[in-house]
Amino acid sequence: MSAEETDKALVARARKGDRRAFDLLVLKYQHRVQRLIARYIRDPEQVFDLAQETFIKAYRALGRFRGDSAFYTWIYRIAVNTAKNQLAFDARGGYTVSLNSGGSDESDEPMIEPEALRDGGTPDALAATDELRKGIDQAISALPEDLRTALTLREMEGLSYEEIATVMDCPIGTVRSRIFRAREAIEQSIGPLKGD
Amino acid sequence: MRQPQANDPDTLREAVSAWWDDESHGERNAIESMLDDVDGVDARTRHYDLIASRIRGESFQTRDLLGAINARLDDLPGDEQPSADNVVALPVRRWRRGRVWQGAVAASLFAAVTAVGLTLSTSDEPAGTGIAPMQVQGLTANDRAVMASLNDEAMPEEASPAAVLAAQSPLSHAVPASSSAAHAQQLPDWATGRRSGGADPYVVTHYRTAAPEFGTTGPEARAATFGRD
Numbered sequence: 001m002s003a004e005e006t007d008k009a010l011v012a013r014a015r016k017g018d019r020r021a022f023d024l025l026v027l028k029y030q031h032r033v034q035r036l037i038a039r040y041i042r043d044p045e046q047v048f049d050l051a052q053e054t055f056i057k058a059y060r061a062l063g064r065f066r067g068d069s070a071f072y073t074w075i076y077r078i079a080v081n082t083a084k085n086q087l088a089f090d091a092r093g094g095y096t097v098s099l100n101s102g103g104s105d106e107s108d109e110p111m112i113e114p115e116a117l118r119d120g121g122t123p124d125a126l127a128a129t130d131e132l133r134k135g136i137d138q139a140i141s142a143l144p145e146d147l148r149t150a151l152t153l154r155e156m157e158g159l160s161y162e163e164i165a166t167v168m169d170c171p172i173g174t175v176r177s178r179i180f181r182a183r184e185a186i187e188q189s190i191g192p193l194k195g196d
Numbered sequence: 197m198r199q200p201q202a203n204d205p206d207t208l209r210e211a212v213s214a215w216w217d218d219e220s221h222g223e224r225n226a227i228e229s230m231l232d233d234v235d236g237v238d239a240r241t242r243h244y245d246l247i248a249s250r251i252r253g254e255s256f257q258t259r260d261l262l263g264a265i266n267a268r269l270d271d272l273p274g275d276e277q278p279s280a281d282n283v284v285a286l287p288v289r290r291w292r293r294g295r296v297w298q299g300a301v302a303a304s305l306f307a308a309v310t311a312v313g314l315t316l317s318t319s320d321e322p323a324g325t326g327i328a329p330m331q332v333q334g335l336t337a338n339d340r341a342v343m344a345s346l347n348d349e350a351m352p353e354e355a356s357p358a359a360v361l362a363a364q365s366p367l368s369h370a371v372p373a374s375s376s377a378a379h380a381q382q383l384p385d386w387a388t389g390r391r392s393g394g395a396d397p398y399v400v401t402h403y404r405t406a407a408p409e410f411g412t413t414g415p416e417a418r419a420a421t422f423g424r425d
Contacts, residue, residue, distance in 0.1 A: 003218040062278035136250040155251040180213040
């Protein structure tokens, strides 16, 4: 069963009322959807709200998902339309709170950390975020070379397992294992920082 | 290749990692296990996203989107919950609905046509009653005068079209379409064998077409040479 077929199977279960199946779809695509919306909307709070809206719309429209296209293209389309609708609303004078309004709209600065913003940007929250960032950096640096390369090619370059296997001249199964082990090692490293 | 086992934690976590990367293949057991441990998958993918965000230099998205979505979904009315019953009609279904509608129209048309046909065929009145297959039209005053004389009708004092028309019923302009006994009396004399009959309206009507050289001056001669004698 391919990834696309897995998604369709989850959609089919969600349509029958299995909320856990829809939960898995949310977990898989929530970060991608938020990143996609963030390309249109700069306000992280609004991005979060629009991501919610995207999945609510998708859930209500699951009955209309015929499977002609992949689920991710369908949900991406909903996300883009939701973001564009918000932009159009804003352009008509709709009132929105832009926490990034102080900066230039054309800048490519990364979004402000939502956690820090929600907590009022307190020194403690900012310090915790900074500590988490450093912890991840250290964990990545401590990875064996083959694990770090596999993970970096995946996350930084967006290569598929097959492409990474070609680059690293190893079987796809090995790539899969290396990426998994790299994540496990980092997770164990940052666990205490996250309070897990 | 070792097949994933649902009860193998390491294998399951590796399957989650691959699934999150869109690289899972043929792992139904792993999906079933993930469905049974959504919270565990949630925690694991949060970590994966933190790592990915840091590698890419992006901001952290650590808010509980799934929890917020589920809170809103719980408030959705029942009729907005997706289910097989709420599936919007597929094109096939719409096509079937259209076929039913077209069938009903076709059946109604067929019934209407059949009813009209039966009514006409079972009517006591002979066919052609009230119907004038060939109407004498465009008659000149001279035509009407000729018709009046040939039909043994009283010659109007003035052979004006108005006078002729007033003396004739509308049916007199029709060519008899039935040879039934009821209509035998309406047939021209030459058709029934009676000698006292007048001119055939067909001849009178069409003589110009049949023999235009006679013009308006020779209808009697035209009628006389039409073979009735």
